[in-house]
Amino acid sequence: MAGNERVDVLIIGSGASGAAVAWSLAETRMRILCLEQGDWVRSTDLPSNGRDWEARRYTDFDISPNRRGRDTDYPVNDDNSLMKIANFNGVGGGTVIYTAHWPRMHPSDFKVKSLDGVADDWPVDYWTLERFYDENDRMMGVSGLAGDPGVPPRNPPMPPIPLGKTGAHYAKAMNRLGWHWWPSDTTIATTAYDGRAACINLGHCTPGCAQGAKASTDITYWPLALRAGVELRTRCRVREITTNEHGMAAGAIYYDADGREHFQPAEVVIVACNGIGTPRLLLASASARFPNGLANSSGLLGKNLMLHPWPIVSGYVEEALDGGRAPITSMWSKQFYETDPARGFVRGYTLQFNRGTGPANEAITAAATGRLPWGRDHHRVYRELLGHRVGIGVACEDLPEEHNRVTLDPVLKDSHGIPAPRIDYAISENTRRMMEHGIARAEEILTEAGAKRLHASRTVLNSPGHLLGTARMGDDPERSVVNGWGRCHDVKNLFIVDGSIWVTSGGVNPTSTIQALALYIADQMKQRLATLFD
Amino acid sequence: MGNDAETGLSAAEIRDLGDIAGTMIPADPAFGVPGADDPAILADIARSVGRDLPLVRQAVAAIAAKSVGGFADLDRDGKEALINDYYAHGGAPAVALGRVILGAYYRDDRVLLALGLEARAPFPKGYVLEQGDWSLLDAVRKRAPFWRDDRTTTAGER
Ligand SMILES: Cc1cc2nc3c(=O)[nH]c(=O)nc-3n(C[C@H](O)[C@H](O)[C@H](O)COP(=O)(O)OP(=O)(O)OC[C@H]3O[C@@H](n4cnc5c(N)ncnc54)[C@H](O)[C@@H]3O)c2cc1C
Numbered sequence: 001m002a003g004n005e006r007v008d009v010l011i012i013g014s015g016a017s018g019a020a021v022a023w024s025l026a027e028t029r030m031r032i033l034c035l036e037q038g039d040w041v042r043s044t045d046l047p048s049n050g051r052d053w054e055a056r057r058y059t060d061f062d063i064s065p066n067r068r069g070r071d072t073d074y075p076v077n078d079d080n081s082l083m084k085i086a087n088f089n090g091v092g093g094g095t096v097i098y099t100a101h102w103p104r105m106h107p108s109d110f111k112v113k114s115l116d117g118v119a120d121d122w123p124v125d126y127w128t129l130e131r132f133y134d135e136n137d138r139m140m141g142v143s144g145l146a147g148d149p150g151v152p153p154r155n156p157p158m159p160p161i162p163l164g165k166t167g168a169h170y171a172k173a174m175n176r177l178g179w180h181w182w183p184s185d186t187t188i189a190t191t192a193y194d195g196r197a198a199c200i201n202l203g204h205c206t207p208g209c210a211q212g213a214k215a216s217t218d219i220t221y222w223p224l225a226l227r228a229g230v231e232l233r234t235r236c237r238v239r240e241i242t243t244n245e246h247g248m249a250a251g252a253i254y255y256d257a258d259g260r261e262h263f264q265p266a267e268v269v270i271v272a273c274n275g276i277g278t279p280r281l282l283l284a285s286a287s288a289r290f291p292n293g294l295a296n297s298s299g300l301l302g303k304n305l306m307l308h309p310w311p312i313v314s315g316y317v318e319e320a321l322d323g324g325r326a327p328i329t330s331m332w333s334k335q336f337y338e339t340d341p342a343r344g345f346v347r348g349y350t351l352q353f354n355r356g357t358g359p360a361n362e363a364i365t366a367a368a369t370g371r372l373p374w375g376r377d378h379h380r381v382y383r384e385l386l387g388h389r390v391g392i393g394v395a396c397e398d399l400p401e402e403h404n405r406v407t408l409d410p411v412l413k414d415s416h417g418i419p420a421p422r423i424d425y426a427i428s429e430n431t432r433r434m435m436e437h438g439i440a441r442a443e444e445i446l447t448e449a450g451a452k453r454l455h456a457s458r459t460v461l462n463s464p465g466h467l468l469g470t471a472r473m474g475d476d477p478e479r480s481v482v483n484g485w486g487r488c489h490d491v492k493n494l495f496i497v498d499g500s501i502w503v504t505s506g507g508v509n510p511t512s513t514i515q516a517l518a519l520y521i522a523d524q525m526k527q528r529l530a531t532l533f534d
Numbered sequence: 535m536g537n538d539a540e541t542g543l544s545a546a547e548i549r550d551l552g553d554i555a556g557t558m559i560p561a562d563p564a565f566g567v568p569g570a571d572d573p574a575i576l577a578d579i580a581r582s583v584g585r586d587l588p589l590v591r592q593a594v595a596a597i598a599a600k601s602v603g604g605f606a607d608l609d610r611d612g613k614e615a616l617i618n619d620y621y622a623h624g625g626a627p628a629v630a631l632g633r634v635i636l637g638a639y640y641r642d643d644r645v646l647l648a649l650g651l652e653a654r655a656p657f658p659k660g661y662v663l664e665q666g667d668w669s670l671l672d673a674v675r676k677r678a679p680f681w682r683d684d685r686t687t688t689a690g691e692r
Pocket residue numbers: 012013014015016017018035036037038063086087088089090091092093094095097098099100101102206236237238239272273274275277278281464465466467497498499500509510511512514
């Protein structure tokens with residue numbers, strides 16, 4: 001096995017959180033190395049450059065690693081879960097193919113036990129994270145509009161995405177119902193921003209933005225981190241984190257692009273492999289010293305997986321809209337976000353209003369939901385659908401439950417022989433009630449908007465790629481994997497900074513909070529450098 | 535008969551696929567569109583099957599099995615009824631068949647132009663999105679903040 005030069009900090013995973021932590025720590029001038037199993041994605045390779053742009057959503061840019069099947073992906077056994085796993089493995093991680101919807105958690109999301117009597121409070125609160133949210137918004141480049149009465153004050157650096165025809169159509173219906181709506185915050189640049197070009201409405205943000213208007217960390221944090229001296233090695237897949245006789249992390253064993261095995265020694269190891277990849281790696285790092293997996297004395301590693309069930313209700317209006325020619329994200333509603341016991345469930349959800357998609361995807365989704373017939377009537381019906389779609393996603397908070405979990409699959413392995421993660425996930429009764437409530441409200445809104453041919457899809461098709469909770473934070477080592485600033489209770493030079501440290505999931509897309517937390521943890525590390533391992 | 539090296543499908547399978555595709559999306563002079571069995575579109579469909587080859591094969595075989603006397607010999611009504619019924623109940627193979635056919639059909643220049651769309655990739659030209667009527671937001675701006683402030687809210691309060 002090749003031995004490498006020791007580094008001060010080894011970061012595993014270059015996605016949303018790994019990039020943020022690398023950039024933040026770079027100012028310490030420590031020697032920092034990041035190992036990433038995937039490649040850099042060139043903007044010229046993104047689907048919207050070519051005529052097969054829609055079809056590639058189902059091949060090399062599919063959101064499921066199992067279908068995408070790149071050699072840089074690892075398989076996931078998600079047979080025992082109605083929610084399928086979506087991710088991307090490459091520089092930028094999930095941000096390469098995310099939709100760039102950018103809500104923050106609410107202050108109440110960090111206090112679910114004290115406010116609503118369920119799950120646990122977080123060891124940090126919104127106000128501690130606020131300045132890191134702001135810093136991250138500047139770094140990622142956020143567009144939006146201040147003054148929203150549904151969320152705490154924030155001040156996005158760029159103006160919001162235009163309402164367009166679709167947004168205005170929704171807005172009128174929401175105003176008639178008297179329900180809250182606001183243009184969404186997004187990480188889509190609406191003006192030139194920090195070297196990024198403004199959005200030109202390719203309408204195809206999720207599988208990568210060829211214009212570079214959508215903020216993925218390969219074009220935001222990474223160029224700055226690299227310039228500041230951080231090293232990033234791609235196509236390096238970590239097999240395990242090793243420990244020394246003092247029970248501290250010694251470094252990591254990984255395979256390089258040629259399949260050669262290396263040992264990378266490090267003073268500090270930071271894991272940023274996401275809510276599936278992180279428990280997988282730590283469980284695979286079991287040893288005589290840590291027989292149940294590394295940092296797993298609580299037995300909670302891999303447990304409490306939260307995936308955000310995400311029903312989508314869609315329909316078609318008579319008016320021609322602007323779907324497929326603008327970012328899919330349009331606006332949000334916080335009308336049903338905060339707990340109201342009268343609804344029959346605790347916690348709540350965000351409604352996310354979407355624009356329609358391109359011609360092939362419109363046909364594919366309409367056919368799959370029985371709204372586009374085959375045969376003589378196909379063309380007539382299709383013309384009533386294309387450009388007329390409205391759709392609302394219901395972003396439901398699922399609460400932590402130990403039986404929802406990631407374990408190592410006894411049979412399935414990746415191309416290096418590392419056990420694949422196995423997902424066991426069931427939707428709770430509280431979440432089911434929340435989903436049905438959200439579906440009914442979305443149907444009301446779409447009906448008010450004049451939509452017909454309504455269809456509610458409840459799970460399978462809508463996995464949002466939010467992977468949370470499998471190495472939760474907390475002050476009690478028996479009830480959590482990491483402490484209030486990301487350090488593993490069991491291994492004092494091992495940190496976790498990705499979505500796995502979440503205590504509860506909120507009813508919002510998670511990445512702004514994942515990155516705010518990563519910046520907070522990096523800040524704590526910098527402040528505590530002299531006593532980091534005490 | 536050997537399989538086509540590029541598509542993995544045999545000539546007979548491509549012929550059957552063409553018959554099915556042309557039933558699913560027939561040519562329609564009134565709308566000025568070719569059918570999905572048009573030679574250029576069918577060739578694109580066959581080329582696009584890729585990782586869905588096993589599922590598409592299963593779908594074509596299932597349709598053949600359901601067609602008493604062979605799919606090609608059914609009349610147009612019979613073919614359409616069979617396809618619509620199969621698609622509704624055929625699971626993953628049916629979905630894969632539909633996805634491959636639609637993906638290739640709705641990127642054909644003639645089809646896009648007939649729909650009034652431009653036959654081009656989104657990048658680099660993009661599109662224009664109108665601002666829309668921002669005065670619609672005035673009603674919402676008037677609302678008092680309604681997020682729960684944990685610094686002032688206690689359990690049970692909204
Ligand atoms: C289709 C889709 C749409 C989404 N839309 C939104 C949205 O609109 N808004 C939002 O907030 N969020 C969205 N998300 C979620 C967002 O992508 C994630 O929340 C975010 O990327 C998670 O950050 P992370 O740092 O936890 O992990 P990731 O970004 O997933 O990064 C983990 C990285 O670790 C690497 N890695 C894993 N294991 C190893 C190993 N053993 N060795 C080396 N490297 C390894 C992976 O290759 C990957 O690059 C979406 C996700 C998907 C898939």
